[in-house]
Amino acid sequence: MTDRSVLPSGASRTAPAPAPSGAGVRAVMPLALILLVAAFLRLWQLTATGFNSDEAVYTGTAASLAGDGRLGSLFPVFRAHPVLFQSLVSLALRIHESDWAARVVPALLGVVTVALTYGLGRRLHGRRAALVGALLLAVMPYHVVVSRQVLLDGPMTLCATGALYCVVRYAESHAPRWLLAAGGMLGFTVLAKETSIVLLGSLYAFFALTPAVRTRWWHLLPALGVVGVVALAHPLSQLLAGHARTGGSYLLWQMFRRANHPYYFYGREVPWAVGPLVVVAAVAGLVWLRRENTWRERLLVCWVVVPALFFTVWPVKGFQYLLPAAPVFAVLAGRTLTSFPRAVRAQRLAAAAAIWLVVGSLALPSWVRIQPQTSTRFLAGTGGLPGGREAGQWVRTYAPEGARLLAIGPSMANVVQYYGLRPVSALSVSPDPARRNPSYRAVPNPDRALRDGDFQYLVWDAYTARRTQFFTGKLAELVKHYHGHAVFTARNASGVKVVVIYRVRPT
Known part of the structure; x- marks a missing residue:
């Protein structure tokens, strides 16, 4: 590469004549x-x-x-x-x-x-x-x-x-x-x-x-x-x-x-x-x-x-x-x-x-x-999560004070927690401190936690479900075992179900 000439140190350019206002x-x-x-x-x-x-x-x-x-x-x-x-x-x-x-x-x-x-x-x-x-x-x-x-x-x-x-x-x-x-x-x-x-x-x-x-x-x-x-x-x-x-x-x-x-x-x-x-x-x-x-x-x-x-x-x-x-x-x-x-x-x-x-x-x-999303494919950093705000607003309005929720993963948990003003945990957070974000808390035994009444709601979302079949299956088992019934469902712009909140009760 060759270098273009630059003005020597201390040199000065002649100030250009002021341009007419219209030209400016x-x-x-x-x-x-x-x-x-x-x-x-x-x-x-x-x-x-x-x-x-x-x-x-x-x-x-x-x-x-x-x-x-x-x-x-x-x-x-x-x-x-x-x-x-x-x-x-x-x-x-x-x-x-x-x-x-x-x-x-x-x-x-x-x-x-x-x-x-x-x-x-x-x-x-x-x-x-x-x-x-x-x-x-x-x-x-x-x-x-x-x-x-x-x-x-x-x-x-x-x-x-x-x-x-x-x-x-x-x-x-x-x-x-x-x-x-x-x-x-x-x-x-x-x-x-x-x-x-x-x-x-x-x-x-x-x-x-x-x-x-x-x-x-x-x-x-x-x-x-x-x-x-x-x-x-x-x-x-x-x-x-x-x-x-x-x-x-x-x-x-x-x-x-x-x-x-x-x-x-x-x-x-x-x-x-x-x-x-x-x-x-x-x-x-x-x-x-x-x-x-x-x-x-x-x-x-x-x-x-x-x-x-x-x-x-x-x-x-x-x-x-x-x-x-x-x-x-x-x-x-x-x-x-x-x-x-x-x-x-x-x-x-x-x-x-x-x-x-x-x-x-x-x-x-x-x-x-920049139009509302119609796909359930989500890549972090590419936009908002359809259905998350609506789910959180439902939680804020209808979930009683002190209620706790359990989601599949921390992504939807953060969104529902922000809009719902209720603590939301996640199944997929590892109990090993070396393998999880230090900001998140693990639920080592979710079955025991639901049996003891620690969680009253379970949250399913399409975006996390696409990425982890194991924890999605685990949530489905918990919904079935603890008599979960859907109390809220959110759909995206094309009508596809993207978030479901289940009310559960201890057996």
Whole structure:
């Protein structure tokens, strides 16, 4: 790769003449329209479906921070993750406690990420490429779907993109303030979600492979110190609150738990979510424009490849874990799509058609994905759980105070517990502390627990039933043995039964 020239240190550009007000408005309008599209896709029917398991946990934590005593007893503040994002959500819940108030926070942060992607693309490849990149991210199913949920990955992606932008500014100017700013943003990225610490590996790979961008130790060490100081807020808060063992137990469980997906999971899921044409455009541009590649493209490649390799090997794989790669794919694809020849009108029309073809290939799937779900197939991180909110609301209204419920797995248990304000346990939680999430409690002898009257309701759901036949069969046995009768049934948009609550009584 060859390097583009950068402005020498201390040099100055001649300030451009101020543009007429009309020209300024015309310059801003394309980005404003893109942000409106991004906001529409992230806010449309935002609460048509209730929370999924992670959303219930994070919103419950936010409600605890906002002072909700009932949810605080069910969802303690100190569980596993840092609470930077949950603290933001808690501010919204103080204004209005609802699903919409919780989800609008990550949705708006997603729109800000689109704007920041424009800034990143403009810095790297110019205004036209930046506009196309921002538009691609605005309609990209991967980013649209995740940023509509109360998940940590959307805010993490915003902070990570900010850190990437600061690194670009440092590589251009070698000004240490930009590396310090990158350290601060990366620290906030870790506070949004601790697994983002892997992005330090991306930066190490970039600096190690790019001698043209020379970093000095008196620049690097203070920046690393800033990362540590900011990120230290999470373990320090746990220590001061007396919950230091919580984070350690969760880390050990994540390191040694069984793999939840095969190694090819990301290769199968993420390209379709990012958009096959976007991936093709991004990779093809790296090859087609290889003579123009510089440290800029190397930085973007490192930003994607290191986390992708890490999470491929890591046993725990989530659909949304690679979301910080989405802005990078959008920027690289924008660069490719705006590099086609435009000498004659036919070439300009062909270039415009290619751009709108790629945009359309993203917008249509995004529109389909934000409609109410009709399938019982569920992949964590892809949306809410149909029927869960309705089941929980039934429990809150009709189940007596002090009632306890037993579900097949913790995913539906979290959702019903959040909406129902009643404790819900799960059959599939292992009694071995080394093989379960430390946040969950096992039910070692469910038969004895029902015989003693510890549980009054059993909860069946189609999503967990698809994943574990053993525990689904066990629940069916308990329903039959303890004279269970259905008191509530929820169906999805296509009329398929998705949640059933059974009332049981001791024999």
